[in-house]
Amino acid sequence: MKDTAKIRLFIDADLLAGTSITLDKDQTHYLATVMRVKVGTILALFNGRDGEWLAEVMAISRKAVSLTLLKQNRPQTSPPDLWLAFAPIKKARLDFMAQKATELGVCHLAPVMTEYTIADRVKLERLKANAVEASEQCGRLNVPACSAPESLNAFLAGLPDNRLIMFCDEDLSGHSAQSALIKAEAKFGKKPWVILIGPEGGFSDIERVKIKRLSNCVTVSLGPRILRADTAAIAAISLWQSTLGDWA
Numbered sequence: 130m131k132d133t134a135k136i137r138l139f140i141d142a143d144l145l146a147g148t149s150i151t152l153d154k155d156q157t158h159y160l161a162t163v164m165r166v167k168v169g170t171i172l173a174l175f176n177g178r179d180g181e182w183l184a185e186v187m188a189i190s191r192k193a194v195s196l197t198l199l200k201q202n203r204p205q206t207s208p209p210d211l212w213l214a215f216a217p218i219k220k221a222r223l224d225f226m227a228q229k230a231t232e233l234g235v236c237h238l239a240p241v242m243t244e245y246t247i248a249d250r251v252k253l254e255r256l257k258a259n260a261v262e263a264s265e266q267c268g269r270l271n272v273p274a275c276s277a278p279e280s281l282n283a284f285l286a287g288l289p290d291n292r293l294i295m296f297c298d299e300d301l302s303g304h305s306a307q308s309a310l311i312k313a314e315a316k317f318g319k320k321p322w323v324i325l326i327g328p329e330g331g332f333s334d335i336e337r338v339k340i341k342r343l344s345n346c347v348t349v350s351l352g353p354r355i356l357r358a359d360t361a362a363i364a365a366i367s368l369w370q371s372t373l374g375d376w377a
């Protein structure tokens with residue numbers, strides 16, 4: 130059994146036995162004022178490289194909390210190479226989508242601007258903060274990368290050929306998602322993937338034709354009902370994870 134610590138924090142610093150770490154202002158505020166930790170409290174830390182470490186609170190002031198690293202609790206692991214590309218939606222739903230996608234195990238959040246995208250900008254810092262908070266909460270050992278928004282055209286042009294696109298098409302003309310994923314893996318082998326979800330207004334006909342023409346596009350349906358974008362993202366990630374990913 131691994132030791133459990135109630136509080137998990139994502140930090141930048143390297144994690145090595147015996148090292149002392151002084152936390153930054155925000156994490157100090159969180160621990161000292163919000164969580165009211167005491168000297169001697171054991172926390173878990175991860176940085177995306179060195180696994181999960183247990184650390185003991187050595188000193189607390191309003192300015193800084195300092196910790197000493199005790200031992201590695203879990204070795205580093207990474208979720209499968211699955212990205213989520215999505216057209217930005219309104220604030221609360223976007224927060225929700227970023228948090229849930231992180232919990233479900235995507236490793237990259239990529240906002241893409243499509244023709245019918247309504248939200249005109251994405252606060253990248255907010256996207257990252259959601260990814261960090263959800264990673265701390267769900268026990269994963271890295272935080273998804275978050276890229277700056279780009280146009281659908283630029284995103285598709287920059288996508289490596291070997292990354293397969295699970296194109297979630299609300300047109301309902303796709304095949305059963307599970308069998309399409311299994312067939313794609315049989316044809317192309319184990320590959321990195323990106324799930325592509327459109328905006329509340331859906332994809333335009335021109336976009337749909339363009340995406341479907343790509344040799345790495347696998348079109349899927351998520352059932353007979355039109356899902357909101359945040360629901361579609363969760364459904365698609367769950368399907369992918371349970372068919373080809375780390376729940377399979």
Ligand code: SAH
Binds near residue numbers: 332361
């Ligand atoms: N306004 C559009 C719906 C967009 S839903 C319409 O009424 O047709 C937002 C996104 O969620 C879609 O672009 C698609 O990527 C995904 N989505 C929703 N329901 C889906 C379904 N049943 N199958 C596949 N993708 C779906």
